[in-house]
Amino acid sequence: METLIILSYIALCVIVFKVCKLPVNKWSVTTASVIGLFIVGWIFLYMAMYQPVSRMARLYSVTTPITSQVEGLVNDVYVKGNEQLKAGDPLYQIDPTPFQDEVNRIQSDLKRTQSAIDYFQAELARYQKLGSKGFSSQEKVDQVKTNLLKQKASKSEYQSQLQLAKFNLSKTLVTAPTDGYVTQVALRPGMKSRVVPFQGNLTFVHKEDKQLFAAFKQAPARYIKTGYPAEVTFNTILGHAYKAHVVQVNDIFAQGAVSASGQMTAPEQSAQQGRILVKVELDNPDLVKDMPLPSGTDAHVAVYSPKWEMFSVVRKVILRMQSWQNWLFEG
Known part of the structure; x- marks a missing residue:
């Protein structure tokens, strides 16, 4: 698009020089070149700031690592x-x-x-x-009461153990947490399931709408507000741009996060400039309902600010031209 604008300006200059019969010398050519550089630079500078585009956009789905609450052989x-799968289906x-x-051992202890x-x-x-008739001492009665209280205490303890044992037994069958599906199943009978947080045996993908996030540079991101119109092109759907809108501008990104640890944060460790994440939703998601859009699909997202709105036309043309380029460079 940049080349197209420059060529259009050159063609306009040629026409002006021919029609107006302007002299072609170093002064006229220099003046035309300086004016062209100023106009083209002004267009792209304001378009980059007020009609920004992100080429770091992607579809995401929430996944859950499925692990068991008890250890054992599968x-x-x-x-x-x-x-x-439906929620509760066995995995x-x-x-x-x-x-x-x-469970059987504790039940036997309970019966005993x-x-x-x-x-x-x-x-x-x-x-x-017998004590009421004087044939038994109070000491003997107290001794029997003590033994009875000990057995009741043991019963209460065994009941608690039985509840835990039954709970562990029920967790030997691992089920789906929600509606969704499991992908890339590598689990096989004979493998051991271990209780390790966030290191599951399966990856469960929840049945919910995919989320589209775009990462914008910090300078133009300050002009992006919730509700602004946007357009999205996907690398798997060539030549099509879909209308969308901004639903969320994240107030933090990875380089600004600090977690509790025994080490101090060194600025040199975060030398790479962070980008601001912006969540975008399509205005009409039914248009891509049957399209090949798996999670992880790359996209380009352009956001249109009301400032200098006339430049949004240029941005729209560039966005569509870059979408068609995938035929040539990634075919």
Whole structure:
């Protein structure tokens, strides 16, 4: 587009020189060149500031690393890659044998404890009856009460252990957290599932709308506001520009984030200039509903500020021309 504008200006100069019969000398040519440089530079400077474009835009989907809450060997894997799932559908099964044994053991301890409670309750009633007739001492009654309280305390502890054991047993079957699908399934029976945060056995993609984020340079980003109109071109859909609008301008980017640690932040470690993330939504998403737009697709996003709006025409032409260039350079 830059070349097209320059050639158009050169053609205009040739016409003016021919029609007006201006003398062609170093002064007239220099004057025309300086005026051309000023006009072209002015157009592109204001267009870059008030009608900015980002060539670092991409579609994103939220994914969840699926890991288990208990460790064990995987017995079965029920899912296949990219098949739609409902929330609660089984993903894979961990060997439940040791967890079932733990439940059975605690249930046996509970039965034994309950039998002891029944025994000491009967004994307490018997000694209290004997004590009322003077055939038993208060010390013996207190001893039976103490044993009864110990067994009741043991029962309460076993009940808590049983709840945890049943919970662990239920978690041997790993299920889908929401509607969505699992992609790139590499999990196989015989592998061990470990409880490691953010290092899952599967990658779960949630069934929700993809999000489009564009990274703008800091200087022109200050003219981008929520609600401004925009246009988007995708690398997988050549020659088409889709109307959109800005829905969010992030107030922070990676270079401005500080987290608690034992080390101080050195400015030299963040030498690369950060870009401001802008979230964009299509005005009519149904237009791309059946288009090949997987998450990770690259895009170009242009935002149109109301200032110097006349330059948005130039930006729109450049945006479409760059979209068609993919036929030539990436075919």
